[in-house]
Amino acid sequence: MKNNIKLTTWLVGSLLTFSACTDLNVDLKSTYTEYPDSEIAKEAKMAGLYYGFGGALGRRYMEAALLSSDEFMAVTFGGNWYDGGNYIHSSLHASLPGDAHVDWAGDIPAAITKCNQAIFDLGGEDENNAEQEALIAPALAMRAFYHFIFMDTFGATPKLDHLIGDSEAIDRSPRSEITKFIESDLLRALASGGLKEDVDASTYGKPTKWMAEALLAKLYINWAVYTCDDVATYDPSMTNSKLNDVIKYCDDIIASGHFDLSDGYRKKFMPDNGYQIKDFIYAMPYQNNETSTRANTYARFQFWPKFNNDGADGKGLFGITLSQNAGGIFIVTPEAADRFCLEGDERNEIIMKGAINYYDISTHTMGTEPYIYNGQQVVLTKNITILNDQMDLGNDLNAWCQGYRCIKWAIQADDYNLYNRNQSNDVPIFRYADILLMKAEAILRGATATNGDTPQSLFNQIRSYCNAPLLEHTPSLNELLEERGREFYAETWRRNDLIRFGKFEDDWGYKNQYHPEAQTEKWRRIFPVSVGLMNSNTNWKQNYGY
Structure with a gap:
């Protein structure tokens, strides 16, 4: 901001x-x-x-x-970032x-x-x-x-x-x-x-x-x-008496003409995002040097943990040496990683996977030169091997390379050199894209369609702006949930969506392997x-x- x-x-x-x-x-x-x-x-x-x-x-x-x-x-990495179980408990x-x-x-x-x-x-x-x-x-x-x-x-x-x-x-x-x-x-x-x-x-x-x-x-x-x-x-089969009201307020926002999807997907989450982003209806502003009131530390947990250098004093992932590394303890679940597979979809670029090359920190685009750490190219794997009930992967290059990473919330050098890994990326809370998909969902669940909009036409507005393949049929509720998983990835709405769709207890990642009761304890x-x-x-x- x-x-x-x-x-x-x-x-x-x-x-x-x-x-x-x-x-x-x-x-x-x-x-x-x-x-x-x-x-x-x-x-x-x-x-x-x-x-x-x-x-x-x-x-x-x-x-x-x-x-x-x-x-x-x-x-965790050799017990680092266990922090009393705070992260793994969630x-x-x-x-x-x-x-x-x-x-x-x-x-x-x-x-x-x-x-x-x-x-x-x-x-x-x-x-x-x-x-x-x-x-x-x-x-x-x-x-x-x-x-x-x-x-x-x-x-x-x-x-x-x-x-x-x-x-x-x-x-x-x-x-x-x-x-x-x-x-x-x-x-x-x-x-x-x-x-x-x-x-x-x-x-x-x-x-x-x-x-x-x-x-x-x-x-x-x-x-x-x-x-x-x-x-x-x-249960998601329960009647929702307010579906037509969803349509009413979505239509008013759409008709206002204030919002659209004209900004590229990745642009919306960069450090210089702000009021000019036409997709943002309501966002939380952040500034890396104003940490007394608010601090945004998304990249600190989601990026590859040792990206600040080459294992010594040489350049890190972004072509420069930074004074601090990331925590890097949030790995992309294999199930989430598999969603980012649509041909041409700009949203695929937020997932860092496989053999990675140096990124340009000013443009946040991957180059052609392999990123070398301790003499080896960094290669991220989708699946992980857990060593104990602290979700420990070890504390070496093999451990750090397990799991794909999310790079949606791009950083600036000052974030890691001056401001204790705090970022200036504003975080959207309500987006126009969400309005379109909520209207589509309400119609799929039984609301009366308005203004010639259909679930397919609304769905395809999202696919179109990020250059993903258009849907040639009416989306199912499951397809809509999957699309929401791509569009709003790492924006804190997924838990809310999974509960509404009755999927919160499903098996993903490794949670049900280490906590089998999670499948049935719906009070969680x-x-x-x-x-x-x-x-x-x-x-x-x-x-x-x-």
Whole structure:
């Protein structure tokens, strides 16, 4: 992301501070009796709301989402990166409340508290006051988004619809209740007219009308999942009463004309991505030198681990020597690797496999010169040989070369020489491509088609822009799921998709070899609530099974 995108936030950030706590209790502040008289004043009240998910998305949430899906498996190298089992527990569907990949959960109540504080400071909620509703609309949309993240990940969620006093204990509400609360907040925000429709640098990374509609579409496509309070009993054959609503909001986004697929696939994930990417409806901005608020470390875990040099002081994978290597413990599962096989598909280029050559760090294209490490060309193999229950592969060149690697999130030299492997690649949360495929899925599941769109025509818009072969028939639901696996690989949506399609318990990677019960323990579709949150809220019950 570019620095100018964050200028407003940095200018006004010092004007307003919020208390943030994981025990959900805050000190109440006095409310304003007059509305802000300028956009700058309003933005000052909202400045702290937008990036409460940034830290988690950049690391710990990413670990939970990617490793629990069929996209990646975590490994260790001679015990290095075992870290108490944090990574492999997610891969094996054996998460524990003390694992770091769930320890970000407290960020979400803290972020919701900031939303509620802004609403309070701006005069409070009054659904009968049109001016007031428009004023607080961005805070309502962000409050809905944060509840969505918590609910999708952990199930039952505290309904935080007001500032919590010191003596007030808040229980977790059933998932179905929270789902309807999220819907209500989004519909209010949209009806108020207070969400901007502009798509430019000033609205990037913030809640717009289109962000709220995309979130509603995502909520509705998962409606049957989210209104089933016992996650273990959800089945994809259950009726989804909101499929036509998916179509409604997808159509509005499509008709807006603000979004398209004109950018090349790889371009969208480069370090210089940002508001100019026409596919991005809502994204989390990152900057490698601003790690005090957010840090994106995707490449650190997904790239080949020793890419910074040639085993000595010579040039590494990118033709230069970097001061730090990658962790490299996320390997592409064989099942995911097999998806990237369509002739001409630009998305194939995000998977590094076989004998690899040096890459140009400025263009991120592979050259013709073999990449030599310790005197041998680096050759990556699809399958791996696990030595023990710590998912250990050993700690030598043979170990490091096991497993294909994802290079979707390209790096800059400064990331590894100056900024502790933190990246500037913004991470999209809602994309136009997702809108097209959600509409296709809704039609396949029984919604009424609109505007002459068919699942095949929508599906082929995706295939066309990335130069993959067009489909000559109506896609099946399984083909659509596979396409989503290619299009949104390593973007944290795969777990969500697998649960909706009833595939989360399927055998992939090596999880069922080391945890056979993962095939039947459907309560693992949600994670345990972290030890920290449970200790701070002693009235809460831990999720079943954990």
